[in-house]
Every structure is written in C-alpha cells, then in structure tokens.
Amino acid sequence: MLVDATGRSRWLGRLLGVDSPARSPRLLARYGYAEGTCPTRDAAPALVGTASGWTWTARVRPGTYQWTRLYLDGTPDGGWVPEEFQGLTATTPRGADVTWRLATETARPGWFMVGDAAATLDPTSSHGVLKALLSGMMAGHLIAAVLDGKAPAQEAAHAYHHWIAGWFRTDVVRLSAFYRDLGMAGFA
Ligand SMILES: Cc1cc2nc3c(=O)[nH]c(=O)nc-3n(C[C@H](O)[C@H](O)[C@H](O)COP(=O)(O)OP(=O)(O)OC[C@H]3O[C@@H](n4cnc5c(N)ncnc54)[C@H](O)[C@@H]3O)c2cc1C
Structure with a gap:
C-alpha cells in the first residue's frame, strides 16, 4: 500500500x-516573515480583503511576524511587503500556487493520496494542516481494514474518495461565498 x-x-x-483540474480562478500566494516591532499586530492578527485579493498579517512569536498576500489578478510584485511591516527586517518572500484542485481519483486499490496531494485549497480555508492529518488517519484506517480482510480494496478506495470529495465541495461552497462577498469575479 x-x-x-x-x-x-x-x-x-x-x-x-491522474489529473487534478483547477476548481477556482488561478490563485497565487506570496508570503514571508518580518522581524522587529509592530505594536498594531501584537494584539490581534488581521485579514484585509479587496476585489483583487487579500492580505493576512499576524504575530507568530514575540518580535516575529508573518504575512501572506493572495493575488487574484496580475503578477505579484516581488518586492512587496505589507505597509505595517515596512521598516522591519523582512525575509525574501516566497510564492505558492494555491488554486483550488481536487484529484479526479484520490485512491485506488494499492494507493491513497493524502493532504494537499489529494486536494488543495487556498489558506483562507484555514484547515489545510488539519485535513492533511485527518486524511492520513482515514487512509491508515482504511488500509488496515483492507489488509485485515475486513474491506474490499476497491470499496475502501471509493469510500475514501467520496469522503475527500465531499469535504472539498463543502469548503468550495463556503470559500466561493467569501470571495463573492469581496467582489471577486470567477467564483460560482
Ligand atoms: C502561504 C500559505 C499559508 C498557509 N497557511 C495555512 C494555515 O494558516 N493553516 C493551515 O491549516 N494551512 C495553511 N496552509 C496550507 C497548508 O500548508 C497545507 O494544506 C498543508 O501543509 C498540507 O500538508 P501536506 O502534508 O499534505 O503537504 P506539505 O506540507 O506540502 O508536505 C509535503 C512534503 O512532501 C515533500 N515532498 C514533495 N515531493 C516529494 C518527493 N517526491 N519525495 C519525498 N518528499 C517529497 C515536501 O518536501 C514536503 O515536505 C497554507 C499554505 C500556504 C501556501
């Protein structure tokens, strides 16, 4: 397995x-860290959205802050950092394609895809790590059932895909409503 x-x-x-077609407009995230002092971000994180994207800023530990900017249109500006972190010591930003994707098959007899390998959403879904852990646990549970002869391999693969795809669809409905509320185009 x-x-x-x-x-x-x-x-x-x-x-x-195995294809994993896009289920959203192309979404590009840039993210980085900044070190120093930013009192406005010490009390609470912030998520600020506009029709062209959103910016997340938060303190991750004393003196260290993290930011993520999601771009819905255009090419990200490589040197951009949030205004509130200008003047702080910033790391070189990194990028990630966070377009929503779900593999057309996430399991077959003999293999399972878990976490982002099976389904990807952008960071506003806010539970990519939880999904990675839970899908790994579910795959382990089903693999044990197959190896113990308690479940046919094909049915286990089918049940797993049904579970992952259902969770993905629920998240897509919720996130699409969030982006439509921001005035972003392209979300059904
Ligand atoms: C900017 C950004 C912010 C995010 N913020 C959050 C957040 O606040 N909360 C949250 O829950 N989620 C967040 N996510 C999503 C979260 O990071 C992912 O959903 C989660 O990490 C998926 O876990 P994973 O184990 O499936 O994949 P990953 O964490 O990507 O791990 C995959 C691992 O496999 C390794 N690998 C790749 N190819 C191979 C290979 N051929 N052989 C061996 N190893 C290989 C990689 O090096 C990596 O270590 C964020 C994502 C981004 C891009």
Whole structure:
C-alpha cells in the first residue's frame, strides 16, 4: 500500500497521470516573515480583503511576524511587503500556487493520496494542516481494514474518495461565498 503525502507537488498523481483540474480562478500566494516591532499586530492578527485579493498579517512569536498576500489578478510584485511591516527586517518572500484542485481519483486499490496531494485549497480555508492529518488517519484506517480482510480494496478506495470529495465541495461552497462577498469575479 502506497500513501502519497507529497503535497502540492503531487508526485504520484503526476506519475500515474491522474489529473487534478483547477476548481477556482488561478490563485497565487506570496508570503514571508518580518522581524522587529509592530505594536498594531501584537494584539490581534488581521485579514484585509479587496476585489483583487487579500492580505493576512499576524504575530507568530514575540518580535516575529508573518504575512501572506493572495493575488487574484496580475503578477505579484516581488518586492512587496505589507505597509505595517515596512521598516522591519523582512525575509525574501516566497510564492505558492494555491488554486483550488481536487484529484479526479484520490485512491485506488494499492494507493491513497493524502493532504494537499489529494486536494488543495487556498489558506483562507484555514484547515489545510488539519485535513492533511485527518486524511492520513482515514487512509491508515482504511488500509488496515483492507489488509485485515475486513474491506474490499476497491470499496475502501471509493469510500475514501467520496469522503475527500465531499469535504472539498463543502469548503468550495463556503470559500466561493467569501470571495463573492469581496467582489471577486470567477467564483460560482
Ligand atoms: C502561504 C500559505 C499559508 C498557509 N497557511 C495555512 C494555515 O494558516 N493553516 C493551515 O491549516 N494551512 C495553511 N496552509 C496550507 C497548508 O500548508 C497545507 O494544506 C498543508 O501543509 C498540507 O500538508 P501536506 O502534508 O499534505 O503537504 P506539505 O506540507 O506540502 O508536505 C509535503 C512534503 O512532501 C515533500 N515532498 C514533495 N515531493 C516529494 C518527493 N517526491 N519525495 C519525498 N518528499 C517529497 C515536501 O518536501 C514536503 O515536505 C497554507 C499554505 C500556504 C501556501
């Protein structure tokens, strides 16, 4: 039994030619850290959205702050940091394609995809790590059932995909409403 937990690089999906089509407009995230003092961010994190994207800023530990900016249109400006962190010591920003994707098959007899390898949403879903953990646990549970002869491999794979796809669809409905409320185009 093989479990693919390679995240957005989707090693097994690419190897087997299992497609993972986009379920949202193209979403690009830039993120980085800043060190110093920013009293306005010490009390509470902030999520500020406009029709062109959103910015998340938060203190992650004393003297260290994190930011993420999601771009809905255009190419991100490589040197951009949130205004409130200008004057602080910033790390070089990194980028990630966080377009929503769900693999057309997330399991077959012999293998399971878990976490972002199976389904990806952008950070506003706010539970990508939880999903990675729970999908790994579910895959482990089903694999044990198959190896113990308690569940047919095909049915276990089917049940897993049904579970992942249902969770994904629920999140898509919720996130689409969030983006439509911000005035962003392209969310059904
Ligand atoms: C900017 C940003 C902010 C986010 N913020 C949050 C947040 O606040 N809360 C939250 O819950 N989620 C957040 N997420 C989402 C979260 O990071 C992911 O959903 C989660 O990390 C998925 O876990 P994973 O184990 O599936 O994949 P990953 O964490 O991506 O781990 C995959 C691992 O596999 C390794 N790997 C890849 N290819 C191979 C290979 N061929 N062989 C061996 N190893 C390989 C990689 O190096 C990596 O270590 C955020 C994502 C981004 C991009």
